[in-house]
Amino acid sequence: MFQHSHALAPMLRKLMRWAPLDEADQRAVLALPYAIRTLSRTGYVVRDGSAPTHSCVLLSGYAFRQKLIANGCRQILAIHIPGDIVDLQNSFLDRADHNVQVFTGAELAMVPVEAVRDIAFRRSAVGLALWRETLVDGSIQRQWTANVGQRNARERTSHFLCECGYRLEFAGLGHRARFNLPMTQEDMADALGLTPVHINRTLMSLDRDGLTTRRRNSMVIHDWDALATIADFDPGYLHPENDAKVIPVAVTGIATFP
């Protein structure tokens, strides 16, 4: 019944983190109508001000939320990894209040908003899981605000790296101390409210101190605990303990995707 490489399987896996879904719920999630869309580098998934027509599940690649300020500055608000539902925020409101873009090329499953609304209110377990997904996104956003508002460049950058690593590992997409990070230093600067030059100096300083190594688009953290201490990183805000832990065999098979 469950196809091991069903496009929506990563989404299902994620939803089952937030609420236990019975077999009918799971089937209903996988039966959601969708269309695959491929976007190239910096392609827009959602534009600020547009009326939402689809909810997008990120299948491969990385995406980010972003807001443009009058003075031309850009604030990157969140990073998304495969399995994330990239614009649930917008799907239940009239119009998008921010942009969503992909970093590198990415594949998305586009689900019509009507179908999402329908499943959310017809199947309360799925609805709860979806709601929690948006609430955890909100929690990450609060942490991000605190990070930008109260920490210095070194702490801020460290926290960002810890969050990326932890979330990727939590999603089953790699190891927290060794992961792919396809952003430029300019992107990172816009995410952390710093300048590219200062991000560069900060990253180099972490490298010099033996905490990290950067190569290409990949990040290696040599001393996770030390970095987490600098960052004051506590994964509680990601609500990992909410994990329903009821992942049936048929679905765990897709955990390696992609």
Added chain:
Amino acid sequence: MFQHSHALAPMLRKLMRWAPLDEADQRAVLALPYAIRTLSRTGYVVRDGSAPTHSCVLLSGYAFRQKLIANGCRQILAIHIPGDIVDLQNSFLDRADHNVQVFTGAELAMVPVEAVRDIAFRRSAVGLALWRETLVDGSIQRQWTANVGQRNARERTSHFLCECGYRLEFAGLGHRARFNLPMTQEDMADALGLTPVHINRTLMSLDRDGLTTRRRNSMVIHDWDALATIADFDPGYLHPENDAKVIPVAVTGIATFP
């Protein structure tokens, strides 16, 4: 049927902004079980890490969300005004990821989380309204992040003042250019990621330029348009146009509360 000064009326008024509720829905909202709780200055509504037992509707006074950082700093994440449901975020998750406190003394209606979950999933219109309430909170949080991350002290402070004024007016609690703001400059500093000294200099500069006047706990904005221009304030992120605009006569009567 509708009591004009029912404690939950401000909450109902707010929910009807986000989705049209039929008479049965409205009755169900007002029939939610609750207990009134009075908190004095800086009292805690929710503590970081605690398991939620109630969702709290702010009836009078102002509240704020807050996170403490290892270095002792505090980031104020959001301000809440009467009618706001102060911890929906926490109610659907296992444990709170931030603190909620009141500024001055405040009155809250404490609704058991089970009752909220029940109404949310039994009455889909109410559920949608509650969900949207949390989504708009998320949108405000994104704006807050962008504000702290990308704007200078003057723009940041102006944006904060515009948001306060606009939201109070939108909630029917006053005029955008003349409102009560019972925070110290230290609070404001923690909200905007600045130091109290610099907030002071910034506020004085706005005063000196004839844009604002501060008296006691009140704020007067003399030139809203000028302040909004400095702030790059666009109320779209508050999703005012989502207003269901179907406010029945019986309920509008309470718009003057408190």
Added chain:
DNA sequence: CGTAAAATTGACTGACTTCAAATTCGGTGG
């Protein structure tokens, strides 16, 4: 290879912080 984008480096600047002291405010009790 050649080229454009990204990363790195250096010198200088400035917005905001820090520290510390003075002043005003707001509530309270004599």
Added chain:
DNA sequence: CCACCGAATTTGAAGTCAGTCAATTTTACG
């Protein structure tokens, strides 16, 4: 009504973290 006291605000001077500007090097990729 006024004197008092702690909290909040205001002021000044000096310091710093991060920004700016501009040039150079490295990397990615056709």
